[in-house]
Amino acid sequence: MIRFENVSVTYEDAAGPTLRGVDLTVPEGELVLLVGPSGVGKSTLLGAVSGLVPHFTGGTLSGRVTVDGRDTRTHHPRELADLVGTVGQDPLAHFVTDTVEDELAYGMESLGLAPAVMRRRVEETLDLLGLAELRDRPIATLSGGQQQRVAIGSVLTTHPKVLVLDEPTSALDPSAAEDVLAVLQRLVHDLGTTVLMAEHRLERVVQYADRVLLLPEAVLGTPAEIMAVAPVHPPVVALGRLAGWDPLPLTVRDARRRAGELRARLTGQHPAGPLPRPARPAPAPGPHTPDGPVSAPPASEARRSGGGAPASRAAKSLFRRRRAPAPAPAPETDAPLVDVDRLAVRRGRVEALRRVDLRVAPGEVVALMGRNGAGKSTLLSTLVGMIAPTSGTVRVSGLVPHATDPRDLIRRVGLVPQEPRDLLYAETVVEECAAADADAGAPPGTCRALVTELVPGVTDATHPRDLSEGQRLALALAVVLTAAPPLVLLDEPTRGLDYAAKARLVARLRALATAGHAIVLATHDVELAAELVDRVVIVAGGEVVADGPTAEVVVSSPAFAPQVAKILAPEPWLTVEQVEEALCR
CATH class of the missing domain: 3.40.50.300 (P-loop containing nucleotide triphosphate hydrolases)
Structure with missing residues (x-):
């Protein structure tokens, strides 16, 4: 054919x-x-x-x-x-x-x-x-x-x-x-x-x-x-490969049939958590610590955190401005960075969200999961001020997002939307990275180094729209992560990324979380959730139907359990990395 x-x-x-x-x-x-x-x-x-x-x-x-x-x-x-x-x-x-x-x-x-x-x-x-x-x-x-x-x-x-x-x-x-x-x-x-x-x-x-x-x-x-x-x-x-099985299984069913000996070797062991955590949430670091650029995004970052939701008039006006960066204030360590109480959002005839409660602390990584159209992207849009609640309250760092001047809000929160091209305006990769460095007040080359870290091999002179989907997403992620705001929102952050690029992204997000940044991501990638997040929030029909530690929520779910959890159930193993560490112990 x-x-x-x-x-x-x-x-x-x-x-x-x-x-x-x-x-x-x-x-x-x-x-x-x-x-x-x-x-x-x-x-x-x-x-x-x-x-x-x-x-x-x-x-x-x-x-x-x-x-x-x-x-x-x-x-x-x-x-x-x-x-x-x-x-x-x-x-x-x-x-x-x-x-x-x-x-x-x-x-x-x-x-x-x-x-x-x-x-x-x-x-x-x-x-x-x-x-x-x-x-x-x-x-x-x-x-x-x-x-x-x-x-x-x-x-x-x-x-x-x-x-x-x-x-x-x-x-x-x-x-x-x-x-x-x-x-x-x-x-x-x-x-x-x-x-x-x-x-x-x-x-x-x-x-x-x-x-x-x-x-x-x-x-x-x-x-x-x-x-x-x-x-x-x-x-x-x-x-x-880790267990030495030959031939290698390709399905969960085949692997479960061969996993008896592996389960026995893991008896009495307990999986390590997905993320190292500081003793208490740290405040968002000031600009350019020794661990890398972590300055808050300036007002011009509003043009980079749009997404598909309708923007307010003030937010739209900021898409055309460039301003000097101002450092974001450190969050209150005893207060949640995100505080959502009985949130409801109606979009036309559709009740996109109803009675949603959500709190996210500094240093915490939370995944929003659920079927397509459940309201995950709408929730992220309310957190960045792009959509006003119909009822209920939303606060980010103590501010009401939709009622806050975007120039103040964007120093506290950055969004990578589902369509990464919404953030990319320059003619070449190197120009896009230079603009991101200038917007964030970061040393020249910071954003470019992030792109290389996530997807090596992207050339400076390439137009962003000539990149593959995964490379374009990596560039958009680098643009936002260069500024490293206290709250990072990611909507389907692994579309088009291979396993190696995903692992590098996980490492970068872990470092941000350990430094005290909160991360909320909407994803259908159950393997990403298993590797990275502390909590999983399941959204269905605009409502939160589950909210708890990753292992507790996903292990019992046939839809959201990662492959390792299905193979080694009922024990709460989530990733190959956890199994390898336990075997080494």
């Missing part, structure tokens, strides 16, 4: 080829998973299948790519639209209509399908992806995960022979991700659809793959063969 013949792709001004000498064949009716570190060319390879590379992206493609006999060099994307369906990393770039139902129908209209066929396929897709209740909703009002499901659905309605998916589950909650992957597996097995998928959250997808392609080496093999040698692998494989 798909044939790569000695394919290389080189972009203008790049130091070398992004893809080099790829030679492989993907037969019809297989699901092939692309794995590898961020920035190794996974999105480029997928774009070469759909014709977006080089017709849309530019650059030079040498060699030959054919899809069902059509050469992508001589067939533009529009001439492959009936054959290849593509969903990129950014769902917003995919949409051309305003409502869910119209978006699902648009591709079929373009192909001239009969109205009766279109109606039937729309209904089937709404049911398959759990979108029936959203059919009349404006796309702009959906959460990031809901938008991702709509983008996938708009491709499925055209019934393409080949599906090209770039990070299709990155913004989905665990249950929604399982539903989408089950649909893809059904298409592969029952209809013979060929699926190429790039995904960093391998714990979700590797068991569904027929074969795995490891980049940049372009080695194609079975999941077991590739996971045995791949530098990126899910926790179940890491645990198998």
Whole structure:
């Protein structure tokens, strides 16, 4: 179905080829998973299948790519639209209509399908992806995960022979991700659809793959063969390597069957906590301690903490200002940094939050978890003053966010939204980092060093929008973490990050928490929560339904338990790191 013949792709001004000498064949009716570190060319390879590379992206493609006999060099994307369906990393770039139902129908209209066929396929897709209740909703009002499901659905309605998916589950909650992957597996097995998928959250997808392609080496093999040698692998494989299991398990079920001896070795041991903690919460440090730049963000940081929520008029005006930084006052160590009491937020006809209580102390790391559309992003937006409560109270460092001058608020709180590009305005990475240093009053090179720490290999002259999703997210994270405000808010901070980059981010956030900064993150990444956070707050239907220590909340949850917890249950082990430390003891 798909044939790569000695394919290389080189972009203008790049130091070398992004893809080099790829030679492989993907037969019809297989699901092939692309794995590898961020920035190794996974999105480029997928774009070469759909014709977006080089017709849309530019650059030079040498060699030959054919899809069902059509050469992508001589067939533009529009001439492959009936054959290849593509969903990129950014769902917003995919949409051309305003409502869910119209978006699902648009591709079929373009192909001239009969109205009766279109109606039937729309209904089937709404049911398959759990979108029936959203059919009349404006796309702009959906959460990031809901938008991702709509983008996938708009491709499925055209019934393409080949599906090209770039990070299709990155913004989905665990249950929604399982539903989408089950649909893809059904298409592969029952209809013979060929699926190429790039995904960093391998714990979700590797068991569904027929074969795995490891980049940049372009080695194609079975999941077991590739996971045995791949530098990126899910926790179940890491645990198998640690325990010396051969062959390595790829699923929780296989690992549980082999874990009896490991459980016996861990009897009487207790897992270490996810985070070292100071004896008492420390005040937010002043500018530029020996441990690194920790100055509070200046007023211009408001343009970098926007997100998708409507901003106040004052906040919008600050997006165009640059002011000298002013150090944030140290928080009261006996008072919570975040104090939310019976918060309710109504957005149009939707009651996004109701009766929410939340308190976060300095030095604490809290994860907000729950299904897509539960209200997690709305809660973060109220903490940064972008949304006013309908009722109840919200205080951050003693201030009421929506009623505080943004120039005062942003010295205390910074937000990295779901769309990292909302924070990036400069023409090159080095210019963006220089602006972040100037805004934070940090020594020149501070932000650039953070980018290199999170995702090595990003060049100074690259335009931020030419970066991969993971690299762009790392740049946005570096922009906010350069200022290191007392309260850091992160909305899906691991989308597009491989396991190594995620580990480096965890180390950086641990250091901030130990220094007394509070961190609140909304995430569907259960492995991140297991490694990093002190508390997990489960949000459902706009309400807090659980709030407690990470181990207590997630171990008993089939949806939010990490792989290690499922394998070693009922004992509260969460990460491979905890198991390794216990075995060493």
